[in-house]
Amino acid sequence: MEDSMFISQSKYAKGLVKKFGLEKSSHKKTLAATHVKLTKDGQGEDVDQSLYRSMIGSLLYLTTSRPDITFAVGVCARYQSAPKASHLLQVKRIIKYINSTSDYGILYTHDTNSSLVGYCDVDWAGDVIEQKCPQLNEMPGKNNMNRVENVIANLTALMAQQVTNTTTRD
Template structure:
């Protein structure tokens, strides 16, 4: 359009919904129920592995324009080795959600603001199998969403603060990479703001003295503290209900989910 770009995979979405026979299923407002806690479910009924992997692969391709399903698809993707009926039911729930939101996509608007801003969050011990946490983050250039991730952490965190601190460290790596990339287009960044809803994680980043609470945190996560000290990144507090990265770390209720989805710039073309 004249001063906006709308990216949508609506045709592809309809095709995958039809491919897996979900076009007449009831629509859902969210891709996952708020009580979603998938586990290995070793006593569950086995399902066709190739069908399950095909569904996951199709949905992963859709996350390119639909960040709102990233978390739910990521959780289901962990069980591709031995998928059970409970896992398949959750994948079908995602398909019911995308079936009702086929025409949604990401809106990009032209603006003078070219500041990089990030939001990071973690769901402490969210994985029922190994108690590892899930990191989630999203990054904006001005008002436009340009990058996001939802990823299980490599190690078990002993506290919420540690999980959030590790998520912030991963987000910083992404911010630095994007800062360097923008430099090649002559777009210079000042201190980049990273929004976190955990005050303890913010304090750890500013205060190197808290030995008893932080000495068990792996040294590789502390490079983030150096970036804060040098003023390259500033870690800012944000209320949990305003934390956009929440959508990448946990299953939310319909009202909060739709609110955050809108703030990420995911909308209907007709809404413009």
């Protein structure tokens, strides 16, 4: 593939797993259990805030080449001010997932026959707090659209911007 570029942070990912002592933990095939919804968990046990923030910061850096973890890390990042044991458990699960997928990355190809495909999560990714998808904000001037049309418009604009940024670097 001479017209492609693969970006991976596998060395960083393996170091992250080792840094937090989870290299010998069981591997996870998914980022989160489908039945778990993170909340503020006011009754939960407090955990070390500096450890939690360190984990989140390391994961946020990794999201630059791992869009598959972006949403889950973003949800966990919401609870940095008062992390509970349930939040730490979820962050550790993400790190265990990274342990089994450390070689994942992004493949950019230069292809004239590209197609844009968008997906919409009907329950807004299970966001029980705000009931919206935080990665996709309302576009200005599109107030007359319904939510699904808005998501599609946002995805199209984001993908067009990404394609423009990628092609201008060549």
